[in-house]
Amino acid sequence: MSGPKRAGYTLPSPGCAELSPASPTLLSLCPGVGAQVDPGFQLRQPQDKVSVAAGETLTLNCTISGVSPPGPLKWLKGWGSRNVTVYEQTGSFPRVTRAVDGSNTDFTxxxxxxxxEDSGTYYCVKFSKSLSGDGVLQRGSGTEVSVQAKPSAPVVSGPDRRAGPGQSLPFTCTSGGFFPKDISVKWLKDKALITSQPPQINPGQMKFSFDMSSTVTVTLQEGDIRSQLICRVQHPTLEDPLDGTYPLSRALRVSPRVQVVMDPSSPVKVNxxxxxxxxxxxxxxxxxTVTWLENGTELKVQNVSRAVETPQGLFELRSLLEVQATEEKNGSVFTCRVVHDAQDPITSMATLQIVPLSKEEPEDLPQQGYLPLVYSVVGVVCTMLALLVAAILYLIRAKQSNGKSSPSARLHEPEKSSEATTQESDPNNLTYVDLNFERERERKTIRRMVELSQQSEYASIQTSPAPANDDNLTYADLDMVHLSKAPRRPAPRPEEPSSEYASVQIPRK
Structure with a gap:
């Protein structure tokens, strides 16, 4: 931007502004009028473009050669009325230092x-003094500086409230302060890629910086407790991508399954x-939180186990309630109420049914020994009856076979008396035989009547309470009768109301 040279001076280009006498601090960017320039003077600014990462140190090269006329050398950012002085030999510039301090040729x-915000085009400019002030003697071609800012670490945010499996939730990834604008975002669930929309890129809070926002929608599953959502950001300033993670367990809620089990199952016995x-x-x-209620009234229960984590990352626990089954509690409803993650309660219930205590069943009879005792008594009674019937049959057959008495039984005929004579004259032709069992001292005979029809034989045993003074006497009479061929008559009934009667009827061969 220099005009034609004459007599060793660089003439200002048309339209260049001269140094204003009223503002000596403002520099004219036109060559100084009447400035004498050495034909061998050269200013070199070799860098066309420079890229540097934010926070690093930028180096700008500038050298001169030949005879340098009087006047300062400065570094300017931008060209024209809005240029900014970055460095000059006088003044304070805290962030700027010279590569070779005090050198008259190297102004790097x-x-x-x-x-x-330091991005822009920088010029190395040599000024010369003139009567009207400092003017531009020569400037470099300019160095375009690009400051590459790394994006901040991605931050993934989720919904404010948890959601259950099957629900879809939005997740957002943000990053900012990067330059240049080019940036890419990928979403992954664990290692699986998720389809998402292109990120939104907006100007950042600082000049020459940008901010990014990306959103993805994920449908939650019950197995996502150990899953992670990953936002992966790639930028030219990064050797490796940056990852922002979000554990899906922070957004997931799995409601419990509640079940009440009663042991033993209904109905149960009293107490x-x-x-x-x-x-x-x-x-x-x-x-x-687990709460027990009886017919809607809350109960105080201490026996609640701690939640145990399963291999899938879910939790389980159980609560025990002991109840004494009194008759007053028959039909009572016991409810387990569970409140999870500040949600509506989940309940499960069971009804207590009690078997009423019967009048025939003693209240203090042990439940376990009652039935075996009944079975034992019935067995003993049946055995005694069987033995009694066997003894009767045995004696009958013994009588029929040989008519002899055994050492423990004596077969005899009653003495003939007027009663016997009367019996023998009976048209039925009755014959009476007594089988008496005698014990030690005395015996007492009780009359037995057996009637034998034309085809049958009868044997009967009749007992009656023993007299008070006969404590040591036990006996039984077995009367065998042989009847003539007379019409069949029914067996006689016992004579005494307190007697017991048994009969055996054997067909005649």
């Missing part, structure tokens, strides 16, 4: 801790101890 500078167990299964997160 270092700018430390550059930021995106029996009944255990109600409330199983709370497969829930997440692990904060849960």
């Amino acid at each position: 500078i270092h700018i430390r801790d550059v930021q995106p 029996q101890t009944v255990n109600f167990t409330c199983y709370v299964k497969r829930f997440y997160p692990g904060d849960v």
Whole structure:
């Protein structure tokens, strides 16, 4: 931007502004009028473009050769009325230092801790003094500086409230302060790629920086407790991508399954101890409150186990309630109420049914020994009856076979008396035989009547209470009768109302 040279001076180009006498601090960017320039003077600014990462140090090269006329050398950012002085030999510039301090030929500078706002075009300019002030003697071709700012670490945010399996939730990934604008975002669930829309890129809070926002929608599953959502950001300033993670367990809620089990199951007996167990299964997160109610009234229960984590990351616990099955509690409803993650209560219930205590069953009779005792008594009675019938049959057959008495039994005929004579004259032709069992001292005979029809023989045993003074006497009479061929008559009934009667009828061969 120099005009034609004449007599060793560089003439200002048309339209260039001269130094204003009223503002000596403003520099004219036109060559100084009447400035004498050595034909061998050269200013070199070799860098066309420079890219530097934010926070690093920027180096701008500038050298001169030949005879340098009087006047300052400065570094300017931008060209025209809005240029900014970055460095000059006088003044204070905290971030700028010279590469070779005090050199008259090397004016290379270092700018430390550059930021995106430091991006722009920088010029190395040699000024010369003139009567009207400092003017531009020569300037470099300019160096375009690009400050590349790394994006901040991605941050993934989720919904404010948890949701259950099957529900879809939005998740957002944000990153900012990067330059240049080019940036790419990928979403992954664990290692699986998720389809998402292109990110939104907006100007950042600082000049020459940008911010990014990306959103993805994920449908939650029960197995996502150990899953992670990943937002992966790639930018030219990064050697490796940056990842932002979000554990899906922070957004997932798995409601529990509640079941009440009664042991033993209904119906139960009075005063029996009944255990109600409330199983709370497969829930997440692990904060849960369990309450027992009887007919809607809350009970105080201490026996609540701690939640145990399953291999899938879910939780389980159980609560035990012991109840004494009194008659007043018959039909009572016991409810297990579970409140999980501040949601509506989940309930499960069981009804206690009690078998009433019967009048025939003693209240203090042990439940376990009652039935065996009944079975034993019935067995003994049946055995005694069987033995009695066997003894009767045996004696009958013994009588029929040989008519002899055994050492323990004596077969005899009653003495003939007027009563006997009367009996023998009976048209039925009755014959009476007594089988008496005698014990030690005395014996007492009781009359037995047996009637034998034309085809049958009868044997009867009749007993009556023994006299008070006959405590040591036990006996039984077995009367065998042979009847003539007379019409059949029914067997006689016992004579005494307190007697017992048994008969055996054997067909005649």
